[in-house]
Structure formats: C-alpha cells, structure tokens
Amino acid sequence: MVTDQAGHPLFTTSRDRVHAEGLWHETFHCFVVNREQRIVLLQERATGKKDFPNCLDITAAGHLLAGETVADGVRELEEELGLVRTLDQLEHVGVFLEELTLPGFVDRERTQVFLTESNQAISDYHLQATEVKRLVAFSFDAFATLGDETTTEVVSIEGERFGRNRFVPHPPEYWAMVERSIGQSSM
Template sequence: MDELVDILDDQGKPTGQSCLKSEAHQKGLLHPTVHVWLYTPDGRVLIQQRSKNKATHPSLWDVSVAGHVSAGENIVNAAVREVAEEVGLTVSESDLELLCTFKAIHKISEDFTDAELHHIFLCQLTVPLNQLNKQESEVDDLALVPLFKFAEETWGLASVGKYVPHGPTYYKTIIKAIKSRT
C-alpha cells in the first residue's frame, strides 16, 4: 500500500517534507519505520516470514512486526498500529520498550533504494502463538524460535538466504537486548 511518509535528513531529523512511500523508495529518501521484536519470558523470539508477494525480501524470515510510519504519525502509535495489523495483537504504549534506532540503506534495484531509520522496540509476548492472527497480505507464516537458535542463524548470517539481511550488528543488538530480559 502506498502511503505518505515523512522525509528525514541524514541525522534522522524531520525535514518538514512528505511524499509517497513509493517516491521515497525510488529516490532513496530517508524515512522512518518501526520494528517490534516480540519475545517470550522463556527466551523465544517471534519471527515472521514475509509474504512471497512482497517487493523486497519475499519469503524471507524477518522481525516480528515491521512497517512504515505514516506522515505525521507518532512513532509509538505506528508501532502499536503495526502490531495490531500484522499479527492481530493489541498492545499499549507501556508494553513497548524503545531499544534504539538503526539507519539502514539498501539499494534493491536501479529505481528502488530502501533508506530507512528503524525505530526498534521490544515487547513481551504474553499470548500463545496460536492466538496471533497474521495479516495475509504481508505475512506468510509466524514462528517462535529459541533465542539461541535465532542467534546461531543470524550472527554472522549463518543462514544466508533465510533471513532478511539486516546485518550482524543489527541482529546482535536485538539478541543481546532480549537475552538480558529473559
């Protein structure tokens, strides 16, 4: 779905300009996104398999929930909205813990550069996997994996081709943060 997104400068500050997400991708303009990592108290992490119809990284495993922040939308509200949309889970602002921001720029093709400032949140998953309701247009599958297995598969990208290539630094940050909370 094409939507208006706010454009950020190189330091991640709003420029006051907005454009369609498709234009931001075409021109490689930095814009905000949210990543919400859901984890269980016993040390498992929820991952989603991206839809085979996605323009970027189809069928690869990825963050529990991810999405664009609409123009003028509050970052935390976007995270709450995306969790509800993608996995059918209602969370509140107080359930979300902002971990950090992570700037990622990936040239997908000649006319598609993904330039995003990910606002990364952690959120404890308090319901069983079978109570989640995946958004069919965005998510092909959901899985809960033990944190140690997830770490093995993403640190150093041992399973290249299975996960979205966020890079070892990104994955190490997430894994260390979840490990310290379980």
C-alpha cells in the same frame, strides 16, 4: 515522511520514491519474545509482498506515515498480528540507521526498534494475510546466530531449517543489537 539522518521531518512523498532515491525515513520494528520459553517470533512475509516476499523478518514492522509518531507505529502489532499493545508496554531497544542497496532499491531507514513480551501460542495470533504468511519461533540461541556473518543456516524450534538467504538482509549489527537487548531486557 522523509527525514534527515537525525530524524527531522523534511517532506512527504511516496514509498516508491523513498526507495528509488534512497531517502531517509522512519520505521517501526517490534520483536515479540517469550522469556519463559526463551523464544523470539519472526514473521514470514506474505507471498504477495513487493519487497522480500516469503522471507523471514521482524515480528511486526512498518513505515511511519506522514504525521505519525513512533507511538502510532504500535498499530503494526495489531494490524499484522492481532496483538494489542500501547507504547508503554514495549521496551525501546534504540534507533538503528540501516542502509540497504539492491538493484532498483535503496532503503535508508531510521528504525525505531522495540521488544514486547507475549506468551501467546502461535496459533492464537490473528495474522494479516496480505502482510504475514506465518510466524516462526526461534530459540534465543538460534536467533543470536543471525548476528554472525558466517551463519549460513538457522533452525527454528520446530526443526525447520532456513538458509541465510531466507531472511530479509538486515546487517549483522542490527541482528546483534536486537539479540543483546533480548539478553539484557528487563521486561
């Protein structure tokens, strides 16, 4: 569903057209955190993904389809991770207006950003292979460095090193907003 910048629905069109013309649209983003272990999970996008294959990104995310509300976006958690949640089990971080321009690709998203708590082991998630290659855990401190433009490398809790180019290129302000919310969360 194409919207204006304020989120008012305008018309329905294809995802390809949305990204070719840089039309505003609504998306759902949810980060899974484990407060006890002080980790946040990121997904490594599947190799077959059209946009940003093999890059690290939000734990679960997707476009809201025509007629869907933000509450319908919660389906992404179950589809991609096998994690069943309802909207009232998530903490709304806020709406982030994100604009990304690359050759042949203009993305203008009104991103509804959420957090959810889970202490489930990574091996217990049921990943949708066409969307998610694997989950990678980062300490809160390592995750916080994504908001710093000078960060060139982020290390997972397993000691795996990821260069900045391995992350979907969200603006530093986006990562910083999520990091602040994790730190202030009452979950």
